[in-house]
């Protein structure tokens with residue numbers, strides 16, 4: 485047996501995703517230049533079944549085990565366009581995840597089914613200009629008015645923000661509790677978007693969103709009123725797990741392109757791979773990567789078996805994203821001057837992975853959660 489996690493079906497699926505990535509890879513440069521992923525790609529992904537791997541067949545999903553998703557996330561990351569991985573993660577494992585778990589049948593028909601097909605693109609809108617790590621401080625209000633909610637406020641740093649058809653949005657209600665509401669709309673409905681310019685991950689679009697008297701039907705409430713905060717906290721575990729998996733695959737990809745460069749590059753009459761000091765650095769990087777990847781796989785296995793693995797998901801996200809920053813900085817160093825040039829992919833990856841320790845919960849917040857669970861013996865319970 486080659487792996488306790490991946491069987492022959494997973495490996496066949498891996499080969500098919502690799503083919504898909506090979507087919508779309510020539511477009512990646514244009515996406516980076518345009519700072520946008522064309523919407524048509526989601527339809528192509530939907531046709532392949534990639535957007536509904538974890539969802540029930542009755543909604544067009546594949547109802548596959550979680551390691552099928554691990555394969556998809558890894559192979560997309562190994563394509564080298566990290567922004568694409570982020571956009572996919574937000575759509576297929578975050579926005580739709582909320583609707584699948586606790587959305588009404590109507591919401592599933594209206595948003596989940598077309599999202600799995602790739603006809604609609606989803607986003608999650610939690611962060612605000614004055615509330616990121618401390619999400620309880622949000623000031624976007626949803627006030628009930630007859631059969632509608634009237635929403636006022638703003639969100640920022642929203643992935644897929646410019647292109648999304650709907651936002652799974654964390655709002656405060658009149659009681660000061662939290663509701664999770666699906667908001668769609670555009671200028672005419674009081675919803676405006678402003679594209680943000682980032683340090684990296686250019687392909688993935690990121691926006692500020694403003695809501696001015698945006699009306700949505702009360703039936704757009706996801707789950708129960710007042711429970712939105714718990715739903716968001718719970719769904720972070722899947723977000724952090726997918727971040728850990730994709731980040732490990734990005735490190736693997738960065739090491740591979742670095743080795744390719746080192747095999748070619750000659751200094752002092754020999755290839756860079758022949759210098760022991762450099763060989764040992766590569767050996768250390770692969771060792772650290774393997775340990776982190778196994779933690780991510782173990783966490784994926786816990787998730788697959790229904791365990792609410794808050795500690796492990798936080799550890800895996802913390803370790804993988806911090807490691808990506810240190811290893812990829814060294815990969816750049818190993819490229820010499822070439823690594824500082826935009827012509828070399830490693831320069832882009834160096835910029836791209838910085839955000840890993842910030843979004844989906846910062847490293848400081850990950851350490852806070854892990855400390856609560858290890859030092860204070862706090863246990864977090866599932867709400868759904």
Ligand SMILES: Cc1cc2nc3c(=O)[nH]c(=O)nc-3n(C[C@H](O)[C@H](O)[C@H](O)COP(=O)(O)OP(=O)(O)OC[C@H]3O[C@@H](n4cnc5c(N)ncnc54)[C@H](O)[C@@H]3O)c2cc1C
Nearest residue numbers: 608609610611615616617641642643842843844845846848
């Ligand atoms: C490219 C990108 C995409 C994003 N996509 C989305 C998205 O799709 N949807 C969404 O809702 N959000 C998104 N975010 C927002 C992201 O989740 C937040 O930026 C993140 O949670 C941090 O919040 P903040 O920026 O407000 O920083 P702050 O919370 O203000 O933190 C600033 C610094 O203080 C530290 N800090 C804060 N509190 C503590 C504490 N208690 N103890 C120790 N240190 C602390 C933080 O770790 C950080 O270093 C995205 C962000 C980026 C950059």
